[in-house]
Amino acid sequence: xxxxxxxxxxxxxxxxxxxxxxxxxxxxxxxxxxxxxxxxxxxxxxxxxxxxxxxxxxxxxxxxxxxxxxxxxxxxxxxxxxxxxxxxxxxxxxxxxxxxxxxxxxxxxxxxxxxxxxxxxxxxxxxxxxxxxxxxxxxxxxxxxxxxxxxxxxxxxxxxxxxxxxxxxxxxxxxxxxxxxxxxxxxxxxxxxxxxxxxxxxxxxxxxxxxxxxxxxxxxxxxxxxxxxxxxxxxxxxxxxxxxxxxxxxx
Numbered sequence: 514x515x516x517x518x519x520x521x522x523x524x525x526x527x528x529x530x531x532x533x534x535x536x537x538x539x540x541x542x543x544x545x546x547x548x549x550x551x552x553x554x555x556x557x558x559x560x561x562x563x564x565x566x567x568x569x570x571x572x573x574x575x576x577x578x579x580x581x582x583x584x585x586x587x588x589x590x591x592x593x594x595x596x597x598x599x600x601x602x603x604x605x606x607x608x609x610x611x612x613x614x615x616x617x618x619x620x621x622x623x624x625x626x627x628x629x630x631x632x633x634x635x636x637x638x639x640x641x642x643x644x645x646x647x648x649x650x651x652x653x654x655x656x657x658x659x660x661x662x663x664x665x666x667x668x669x670x671x672x673x674x675x676x677x678x679x680x681x682x683x684x685x686x687x688x689x690x691x692x693x694x695x696x697x698x699x700x701x702x703x704x705x706x707x708x709x710x711x712x713x714x715x716x717x718x719x720x721x722x723x724x725x726x727x728x729x730x731x732x733x734x735x736x737x738x739x740x741x742x743x744x745x746x747x748x749x750x751x752x753x754x755x756x757x758x759x760x761x762x763x764x
Contacts, residue, residue: 556649560668563648564677571685572651574693582691589696591680595710596761597748598695599679601719602686603757604747605740607640610679611759615641615670616663642666644682675759683707688718689725702730716745 567588578584591599603610609617617639638646645665650658669678688698695707695718703714710718720740721728728737751757 556665556668559649560665560672563669563681564673568648568681568685571647571693573647573687574685576651577687577691584691584693585697585701586685586693587696588684589694589707591676591683591760594680594683594695594707595715596757597712597715598683598707598710598718599760600748600751600757601712601715601744602640602679602683602722603760604751605716605719605722605744606643608747608751608756610640611675611756613639613641615639615645615666639666640682641670641678644678644685645669647685647687648681679760686722687725688721689729712745712748713741716741716748719744 570584570586574584574586607617609619613619642662645668646652646658646662648669649665650661673681684694684696686695686698687693688701690701692698692701695710698718699705699707699710699714702718703710717730717733717737720733720737721730728734730737733741
């Protein structure tokens, strides 16, 4: 009787499944989402903290300090700042402060129209945007900074009342020579508290805000003097038309 040969066991080794290399695009997207969520949460917390507490300092202050300047930055509640200065900065920087939601699209359209007609391109940055930039970001251009400014502007307009935006703005605005905030500027330029500023003094301070290192209040040059007269007349219009109502309505 013939014996059947035993079945040979397959000597083929089972191939080990190789782990597929991680998809770099997937990893990058995952990391991007994590970073975006972290930044989103941090920005909410940061804006919420400044809603209640005075900003201890800004990146611009740090830059000036590293450059050798002595920084003066006393915090002053809005109630202790002259309403004349509130009206002056509205008249000089953003007459629609109480009317827009942070980004003034009408002003942007007007600036673009003026540029097309050959007029000098003027800025359309609102007080809210300047507050967001000064409190959370740095000077300069670039899409990163502009994007951050737009986002933080949306946040503070959503979570802060207009009075708080103005209060923070007037306390961290730069007035040259290391002086930040209305109180430091008033003491340095006029030897008095910010609450005692006259309409003329307030107009002078507001007139140099676009470039406090180029233009001076003490003494004011021809341009600053002329600009302060224009601002002074606009302050009356701001008050008459109630363009300061969102800030000074309790006074």
